[in-house]
Amino acid sequence: MTAQVHVPSLFARAGTASVLTLAVGATMLAPGMVNDAEAASLSVKALKIAASKKGAPYGWGATGPHRFDCSGLTLYSFKKAGRKLPRTAQQQYNSAQHLTRSQRQRGDLVFFHSGRNVYHVGIYAGGGKIWHAPKTGAVVRLEKIWSNDAWYGRVR
Numbered sequence: 525m526t527a528q529v530h531v532p533s534l535f536a537r538a539g540t541a542s543v544l545t546l547a548v549g550a551t552m553l554a555p556g557m558v559n560d561a562e563a564a565s566l567s568v569k570a571l572k573i574a575a576s577k578k579g580a581p582y583g584w585g586a587t588g589p590h591r592f593d594c595s596g597l598t599l600y601s602f603k604k605a606g607r608k609l610p611r612t613a614q615q616q617y618n619s620a621q622h623l624t625r626s627q628r629q630r631g632d633l634v635f636f637h638s639g640r641n642v643y644h645v646g647i648y649a650g651g652g653k654i655w656h657a658p659k660t661g662a663v664v665r666l667e668k669i670w671s672n673d674a675w676y677g678r679v680r
Contacts, residue, residue, distance in 0.1 A: 567631025567647075567679060569605040574598070574647045574655040580664045582657045587611075592657040592664060594644050598633060601647060607679055613645040620677025628676040635675040648676070 574597055583591030588600035595613045602609045609616050617635045628634075634654045636644040646656030649666055657664045 564629060564631065566602075566605050566607055567629070569631075570598075570601040570607070570679070571631040571647050571649060571655065573601040573604045574664070575649070575666070577601075577664045578655075578666070580657070582660055582662050582664075584660065594646065594657050597655070597657045597664060598645050598647060602679055609679065614642040616645055617642045617675065617677055621680055623676040623678055625674075625676060629678075633677045633679065634669060635677060636671060637673075637675060642675070 577588070577592065577597065577600075580588075581591050582593060583596075584593050585596070586592050587596035592600065595609075595611060595616055598613075598616060599609045599611060610619050613635060616633060617637075620633055623632060628648055630648055630650045632648045634646045634648050634656075635642045644656070644658075646654030646667075649655055652669050653666050654669055655664065655666055658667070
C-alpha cells in the first residue's frame with residue numbers, strides 16, 4: 525500500500541520557506557540546502573570573484589577586499605557569491621562536501637594537506653589549475669595544482 529499525499533494540503537500546512545523548499549522541482553531539500561545545479565552556479569560565481577582578484581597581494585590573515593591569505597580568498601569569494609564559509613582552510617575542509625578528484629568541478633575547493641592537517645586552499649578553475657593566494661610576497665594568481673594528493677570539497 526502506498527501513501528498518498530495531497531499536495532495542496534501539504535503546501536497549506538507548510539510555512540512560506542517550506543513551500544519554497546518543497547517547490548524546487550522533484551528534489552526535496554531541507555531549508556537552506558541547495559541542489560547540484562544551484563551549488564554549481566554558486567561555485568562558478570565564487571570562482572569568477574576569486575579570478576577578479578588577480579594580482580591582489582597576499583596578506584597573512586587578510587580576508588579582502590584588497591589583500592588575502594588562502595582561506596581569506598575563498599571566504600571572500602564565496603561570501604560575495606552568497607554563501608558563508610568558516611575562516612581557516614582546515615575549517616573549510618571540515619565543512620565542505622568531500623569529493624574525489626574525478627568528481628571535482630570548476631568552483632570546488634582544493635585542499636592541500638600534510639597528513640590529516642589541511643594547510644592551504646584554493647578554488648578549482650578547471651584544467652588542473654586553481655586560483656589562490658599562495659604565500660607572503662606573492663599575489664592572487666592562477667596556478668597548476670602541484671600535488672596529486674590534494675583533497676577536494678564542494679560548498680553547499
